[in-house]
Amino acid sequence: xxxxxxxxxxxxxxxxxxxGIVTVLMxxxxxxxxxxxxxxxxxxxxxxxxxxxxxAMERALITRDFSLEYVAKHGSTSTPPLxxxxxxxxxxxxxxxxxxxxxxxxxxxxxxxxxRRLSDPLVAWAMVVIFxxxxxxFVLMAGPANPFRVLDIAPADGPGPxxxxxxxxLMAFHPPMLYLGYVGFTVPFAFxxxxxxxxxxxxxxxxxxxRWTLFAWxxxxxxxxxxxxxxxEVLGWGGYWGWDPVENASLLPWITGTAYLHSVMVxxxxxxxxxxxxxxxxxxxxxTILGTFLTRSGVLDSVHAFSESAIGPxxxxxxxxxxxxxxxxxxxxxxxxxxxxxxDSPASREGAFLFNNIVFAAFAFVVLLGTVFPLISEAIADxxxxxxxxxxxRMTMPIGMVLLFLMAVAPVxxxxxxxxxxxxxxxIWPAWTGAGVLALAVVLGARxxxxxxxxxxxxxxxxxxxxxxxxxxxxxxxxxxVGRTNGGMVVHLGVxxxxxxxxxxxxxxxxxxxxxCIQAEKGCPSTITVKGHEITxxxxxxxxxxxxxxxxxxxxVDGADYTPALQLFPNGSQTIGKPTVKxxxxxxxxxxxxxxxANGSVALKVFVQPMIVWLWIGGAVMAIGSAMAAFPGKRRxxxxxxSAPVPTSGSRGREPGNGGGPDGESEDRPVPVGASS
Amino acid sequence: xxxxxxxxxWGLLAVVLVGLLIVGVTDKGERSADQRARDLEEQVRCPQxxxxxxxxxxxxxxxxxxxxxxxxxxxxxxxxxxxxxIASSYGREVLLDPPSSGFxxxxxxxxAVGAVIxxxxxxxxxxxxxxxxxPKVTGADRDLVAEALSSRPKDET
Numbered sequence: 001x002x003x004x005x006x007x008x009x010x011x012x013x014x015x016x017x018x019x020g021i022v023t024v025l026m027x028x029x030x031x032x033x034x035x036x037x038x039x040x041x042x043x044x045x046x047x048x049x050x051x052x053x054x055x056a057m058e059r060a061l062i063t064r065d066f067s068l069e070y071v072a073k074h075g076s077t078s079t080p081p082l083x084x085x086x087x088x089x090x091x092x093x094x095x096x097x098x099x100x101x102x103x104x105x106x107x108x109x110x111x112x113x114x115x116r117r118l119s120d121p122l123v124a125w126a127m128v129v130i131f132x133x134x135x136x137x138f139v140l141m142a143g144p145a146n147p148f149r150v151l152d153i154a155p156a157d158g159p160g161p162x163x164x165x166x167x168x169x170l171m172a173f174h175p176p177m178l179y180l181g182y183v184g185f186t187v188p189f190a191f192x193x194x195x196x197x198x199x200x201x202x203x204x205x206x207x208x209x210x211r212w213t214l215f216a217w218x219x220x221x222x223x224x225x226x227x228x229x230x231x232x233e234v235l236g237w238g239g240y241w242g243w244d245p246v247e248n249a250s251l252l253p254w255i256t257g258t259a260y261l262h263s264v265m266v267x268x269x270x271x272x273x274x275x276x277x278x279x280x281x282x283x284x285x286x287x288t289i290l291g292t293f294l295t296r297s298g299v300l301d302s303v304h305a306f307s308e309s310a311i312g313p314x315x316x317x318x319x320x321x322x323x324x325x326x327x328x329x330x331x332x333x334x335x336x337x338x339x340x341x342x343x344d345s346p347a348s349r350e351g352a353f354l355f356n357n358i359v360f361a362a363f364a365f366v367v368l369l370g371t372v373f374p375l376i377s378e379a380i381a382d383x384x385x386x387x388x389x390x391x392x393x394r395m396t397m398p399i400g401m402v403l404l405f406l407m408a409v410a411p412v413x414x415x416x417x418x419x420x421x422x423x424x425x426x427x428i429w430p431a432w433t434g435a436g437v438l439a440l441a442v443v444l445g446a447r448x449x450x451x452x453x454x455x456x457x458x459x460x461x462x463x464x465x466x467x468x469x470x471x472x473x474x475x476x477x478x479x480x481x482v483g484r485t486n487g488g489m490v491v492h493l494g495v496x497x498x499x500x501x502x503x504x505x506x507x508x509x510x511x512x513x514x515x516x517c518i519q520a521e522k523g524c525p526s527t528i529t530v531k532g533h534e535i536t537x538x539x540x541x542x543x544x545x546x547x548x549x550x551x552x553x554x555x556x557v558d559g560a561d562y563t564p565a566l567q568l569f570p571n572g573s574q575t576i577g578k579p580t581v582k583x584x585x586x587x588x589x590x591x592x593x594x595x596x597x598a599n600g601s602v603a604l605k606v607f608v609q610p611m612i613v614w615l616w617i618g619g620a621v622m623a624i625g626s627a628m629a630a631f632p633g634k635r636r637x638x639x640x641x642x643s644a645p646v647p648t649s650g651s652r653g654r655e656p657g658n659g660g661g662p663d664g665e666s667e668d669r670p671v672p673v674g675a676s677s
Numbered sequence: 678x679x680x681x682x683x684x685x686x687w688g689l690l691a692v693v694l695v696g697l698l699i700v701g702v703t704d705k706g707e708r709s710a711d712q713r714a715r716d717l718e719e720q721v722r723c724p725q726x727x728x729x730x731x732x733x734x735x736x737x738x739x740x741x742x743x744x745x746x747x748x749x750x751x752x753x754x755x756x757x758x759x760x761x762x763i764a765s766s767y768g769r770e771v772l773l774d775p776p777s778s779g780f781x782x783x784x785x786x787x788x789a790v791g792a793v794i795x796x797x798x799x800x801x802x803x804x805x806x807x808x809x810x811x812p813k814v815t816g817a818d819r820d821l822v823a824e825a826l827s828s829r830p831k832d833e834t
Contacts, residue, residue, distance in 0.1 A: 235733075237729075237732070242728065242729065244727075354799070355799070358795050362788065362791060362792060362795065369787060373781070377780055377781055377784075380780065381781075383779070383780055384770045385770055387773075387775050388722060388730065388773025389730060390720050390774045391774055395788060424684075424687065425678075428683055428686055428687065428690075432690060435690055435693050438694065438701075442701050446701065448702065452698060452702070453698075577735070
C-alpha cells in the first residue's frame with residue numbers, strides 16, 4: 001500500500017517533469033503561448049508527486065511498515081515520534097525524496113509568482129530548466145535511490161536511525177533548512193540559463209530572481225548554523241565545525257552564493273561583471289550537486305567506493321552536464337555579455353565588491369581543493385593523504401581577516417571613486433570603535449596576535465555597519481533598517497558576532513580531563529575548579545527506555561545541575577556520549593563523560609569556551625537581517641543619480657555626514673570625480 | 678571636525694593600536710606540556726576515523742595515540758620529532774596536514790599560485806583603467822540631464 005502510493009508519487013512527478021519539458025519546449029519552438037502556459041499543470045504534477053511520495057513514506061514510518069526496505073533499515077518501533085518523522089531524511093533515499101518535494105514546492109512557487117508571464121520565453125525556459133532538474137531527481141528515485149523498494153519478508157522491527165541522529169531535536173530542523181537553501185538555488189540558476197538561452201542578458205532576470213537567491217541563501221545560512229549548533233550540543237568534542245567533507249559541501253555553495261549576493265549589486269548599478277555573475281550563480285548550483293555527490297556516493301571513503309552504487313556516477317554526470325551546459329552557453333553568448341562600463345578606481349564600492357569576489361573565490365577554491373584533494377591524490381599519485389583541520393584553518397584564517405577588513409571599509413565607499421578625504425572622514429569613528437573593542441579584549445585578558453587583530457577588525461567593521469544604519473535611520477526613519485543595503489548591514493553585524501565568537505572560542509577555550517569520585521580519595525577528587533567554575537560530582541543513575549539505555553552522571557557546576565550521559569542504542573555497538581552544555585553570554589560550560597562510571601568514579605571532560613552562544617545569536621541576527629533585506633526598501637527613482645555627479649562650478653560637492661545637509665548622508669552621493677585633489 | 682583634528686585622531690589611533698597589540702602579544706606564558714599535547718592531538722587523525730582528529734575522538738585507537746603523544750613529550754621530544762614518530766608508526770596519512778613535498782605539495786602550492794595570479798590580474802586590470810581623461814560632456818548631454826532633473830519632484834534632496 002505505502003510502496004504503491006509512494007511509487008505512484010514518484011511516477012507522477014517523473015511524468016510531470018518530463019511532460020513539462022516536452023510541452024514547454026514545443027510551445028517555445030512553435031511560439032504557442034497556451035503550450036508554454038501549461039507548465040502550470042505540470043508544476044502541480046511535480047509537487048503532487050513529491051507530496052504523495054513524502055506522505056507515503058511518512059505513513060510507512062509512522063505505521064512502522066517494515067515491508068519497505070527503507071523503513072526496515074532505518075526505522076524502528078521504539079523511535080520517538082519526532083525522530084521517527086525525521087528518519088525520512090536520515091539516509092540517502094529519503095533525503096533525495098525530501099529534495100524532490102522541496103523542488104516541487106519551489107516549482108509551484110515560481111509558477112504562481114510568474115503566473116501572468118508563463119508564456120514569456122524567459123520564464124518558459126526557466127521552467128524547462130527547473131523541470132529538467134526535477135526530472136533528474138525523480139529518475140534517481142525511480143532508479144538507484146528508490147526509497148520504495150519492498151522486502152519479500154518484512155522484519156518485525158528495524159534497527160532505527162543512526163544513534164547520533166536521534167538524540168537531539170535539532171536533527172529534525174537542520175536538514176530541511178539546509179535543503180530549502182540547496183534546492184532554492186535552482187530557481188536563480190534556471191533564470192540564468194534562461195537569460196543565456198534567450199539572449200535577454202540585461203539586468204531584468206537578475207532583479208526578478210534577487211529575492212529568490214536571498215531566500216535560498218538565508219535558509220542555507222540557517223541550515224549551516226543549526227548544523228554547527230547540533231554538532232556542538234551532541235558530539236561532545238567541544239567543537240562546532242570540523243571541516244568535514246559533509247560540512248564543506250554545505251559551505252561551498254554558501255561561499256559562492258554570498259559572493260554572488262554582493263557582486264550582483266555591481267551589475268545592477270553599473271552593468272558590469274555579467275559573465276562573472278552568471279558563472280557564480282551556475283557555480284553555486286553546480287556545487288550543491290557536487291556536494292551531494294561527494295557526501296552521498298561514498299567516494300570520500302575511497303575512490304573505489306565510487307562505483308558501488310549507480311547514484312555516484314549519475315550525480316557526477318549531472319554535475320558535469322550542468323558545468324558543460326553553462327560554460328557552453330556563456331561561451332556562445334560571450335559577445336553579448338561584454339559590458340561598456342569600467343571600474344574607475346580600486347577605492348570604490350565596485351572595486352571593493354570585485355576584491356570581495358576574488359577573496360570569496362579564493363575561499364571556495366581552497367575549501368574545494370582541500371575537500372577533493374585526497375581523492376585526486378589517491379587517483380593520480382596513488383598516495384593516500386589526509387587534508388584536515390590544520391590545513392583549512394591555516395588557509396582560511398588570512399582569508400577571513402581580509403574579509404573582515406573589507407567589511408570594515410567597503411560599506412562606506414561610494415560608487416565610482418572615493419577620495420582619501422572621504423575615507424578618512426567616514427572611517428575614523430569605525431576605526432576607533434575597533435580600537436575600543438581591542439582595548440576591551442586586552443583588558444579582559446585576551447592575548448595573541450591573530451585573535452586580537454580579528455577583534456579589532458570585527459569592531460571596525462561593526463562600526464562601519466552601525467554608522468550606515470544610524471545614517472540611514474536618521475534619513476528615512478524605520479525604513480532605514482530595511483532594504484537590501486541596510487538589511488545587509490544587519491547581516492554583517494551577525495557575521496561579525498560569529499567572527500568574534502570563532503576567534504575567541506578558537507583561541508581561549510580550556511579543556512580539562514579529570515577522573516572524579518563521589519567520595520574524594522587520593523588522586524580522585526570530588527570537586528575540581530576549571531577556569532573559575534567549581535564542579536562537584538554528585539551521583540550516577542541509570543535510565544532505560546525502549547529507544548535507548550542511558551547512564552547519567554550528575555554534577556553540580558556553580559550551583560546548577562549538569563547531567564552528561566552515555567547512551568547505548570540497541571542498534572549501535574558503541575556508546576554515544578551526550579554532553580550537557582549550558583551557555584551564558586560570556587562563556588559556555590560543557591561536561592561530557594567518556595567512560596561508564598564505575599564504583600562511584602567517572603572520567604570527566606570539561607570544556608569552558610568563551611562566547612559560544614554568540615555563534616547562534618549571530619546566526620539569528622543574520623537570518624533577521626536577511627528578512628529585513630528582502631523587505632522592500634526605499635525605491636530609488638530611475639533618474640536619481642547613481643554615481644558621482646559631474647562637478648559644477650562653485651559647488652565642491654557638499655560633504656555629507658557633518659550636519660551640513662538636511663538629510664545627513666546619502667550613500668550614493670560621493671565626492672565628485674576629480675575633486676579629490 | 679577639521680582636517681587637522683582628524684589627522685591627529687588617526688595618528689593617535691595608530692599609536693593606540695600598536696601599543697595594545699604589543700601588550701597583547703608579548704605578555705604570553707610558556708606553553709604547558711598539557712597544552713602542547715592538546716595542540717599535537719589536533720594535528721593527528723584518529724587512525725580508525727575518517728576526518729576526526731585524535732583530540733575529538735574517544736575511540737580506543739585515538740586514546741592510544743594520546744598516550745603515545747604524552748609519553749613522547751615526557752621523554753623530551755620536540756613537536757616535529759613526535760609527529761615524525763607518529764607518522765612512521767601509524768602511516769603518513771594520519772597526519773591531518775598534508776605533506777608539503779611531492780604530489781601533495783600541490784595542495785599548498787595551488788592556492789598560493791592562484792592568489793598571485795588573481796592579484797596580478799587585478800593590478801593589470803586597474804592599471805588599464807586608470808585613465809585620468811575627463812569624459813567629454815557635450816551640450817546635448819547637459820540638456821538631457823537638466824531635463825531629467827527638472828522633472829524630478831522637489832520634495833527630496
